[in-house]
Amino acid sequence: MKFFVNRFVKNREVTVVIFLLILFSLVGLKNPAFVSPGNLMLTLKGSVMYIALAIGMAFVILTKEIDVSVGSILGMSAAVAATMLRNGSGLFSIIVVTLMVGIVSGLVNGIGVTKFKIPSIVMTLGTNGILRGLMFIYTGGKWVENLPDYFKQASQKSIFGNMNSFVFFTFIIMIIIHLYLTKARNGKYFAAVGDNLEGANLVGIKVNFMKILAFVLSGVFASIAGMVYVSQVGFVGNVAGNGAEMTAIASCVLGGVSLNGGVGSVLGATFGAIIMNSINTALVFLKVPAYWNNTISGLLLIVIVSSDALISRYLVNSAIKQRLSVKTESNGDGKKEEIGGEINEQI
Template sequence: MDVGLTQPNRRTAPSLGRTLLDLFRAKEMSVLLAVILVGGGIAMVTPYFLTTDNLMGVFRSFSLTAIMSIGMVMVIITGGIDLSVGSVMGLSGLVTALAFQNGFSTVVSVSCGLGVGFLFGLTNGLLVTAGRLPPFIATLGTLSIGRGLMYIVTKGVPATPETPEAFSVIGQGYIGSVPAPVIIMLVLALIFSVIMTFTTFGRHVYATGGNEQAAWLSGVNTSRIKLTVYTLSGTISALAGIVAFSRYLSAEPASGFGVELDVIAAAAIGGASLAGGVGSVMGAILGAALTGIIANGVVLMNINTYAQQAITGAVILIAVSIDVWRNARKER
């Protein structure tokens, strides 16, 4: 560890003003400011927004999107995309339900669900690295495979097995007044923020997305990095599927349909550049929070719910446009 970087002396230490300026220039701070402004605006219109029950409901509603955005943002940072996360989420929840239905224990059933996500993520990674397929095509294919398998297995009928009471705590339980899915989201966000910020793996992920050829020439095994992030994305999506099944105790054939768009939106709004090399876990979480707050505000203010998609789309366009503008300024 470079002591000069971790313990700067007084001559080289940045001033408080400079530190605050750098902080507010960060993309995450821009998204956080947007969250505060949108939330504040909704609170001014309706008094119900800032109630504890409503806020916990908002956190719970976007927690699954936020969980999946953690894996998605790592993939996007490498310059890729994972369109299969919604199908993986639904199929993993279904496999977990079928395992319970066949008398398996909680540990085995959850492991089966996570295993589905691991295999789909690993397959995506191999198609992109060994198969040299464009990420969009590779994951679009596995999206269709996963969705098709769900309908083949269920024949359109939901799976509603008997499950142990302890299992339902994952999706329905609380720690204090905080829903369990929110706790899972926060723990994963903390873990992967540390990994992406302070570990060699995290630096290699950014290097791969920033300039893959330069990273490879510098000794980074870029294929292994890509394989790892796709596998992580699949496994994290499977965890979200298990949490969703635990909450509703029913695995629907259409579960996870279209979720990939919300997850990609969360990462993009949170500052991840689709060109690769830029993004953060906390930015993706904040992006998911912003879309969740907008959805809640639409309901509380009695706005046509169909307008939610239009508003979210506008936010995505604004976020990506700002990213393009910033990149253009850097090139000058």
């Protein structure tokens, strides 16, 4: 039992993948059309935007901060990109300007959190409101429509047979970032800052710089998600990206990125995003009315985080018990139960 529990916590990515496979096979049993290659690709295609958001969010959560402004950054970037597209700007300048939106927003968030010592949830909640309002001012409250076809068709292009180009590039980027975070020295700094701020500082890691970098990356990925949004949806409404930050956080949490900082990977966050998105498609294939979507996503999120909390508590408890029993045996005094009881309850 303990072996499996241990594996469950240590290899959260594996668990998430297994969960995803179970979800797909259960729905596939009920309706085989769900697991057809075409539909699987469609599901992945629909998740691209959320995967981008979740990857960016994972950086921030790894450093034990949170960014609830990504939904508005997405909306603002989408509005900027769409307006420039409509006005006939070149693709390169569109990408540069849109990414600047994310970089600047991330910089503001990061500087507010590190230099002005504003708690990240307060800071990003504030920038969320500001950016949402700025987006209204920028678009004048109107939809941005009539975009050129080449940009809209980019999201439909396939390479290597059936592979959607966006899905392909997302996975390439995801794998590169995963390798950077797990293998490279700088990459591990993010988790180090989130795991032990003081410790990271003492070892010489530029803590504030890493945090600002995390916020900037989160902003950049939100901007990328904004461009994906424009390409996939084809127009930008006033509420583009509204509430996307919650989906991104939920994806990270599902994928095992701990809000306590220092634990998790973009791989997990990616699979979390795919799960969050495929629930909606799965419900369609199960012929469940669409109004069940939120209930089921919410329920799933609660069940997973609750079991996570319970299991990790069980693990910590049993580890402490083990350590204590070894200690007390070697000491040979009879205080074993008393100490064990005390610490058990603390946790």
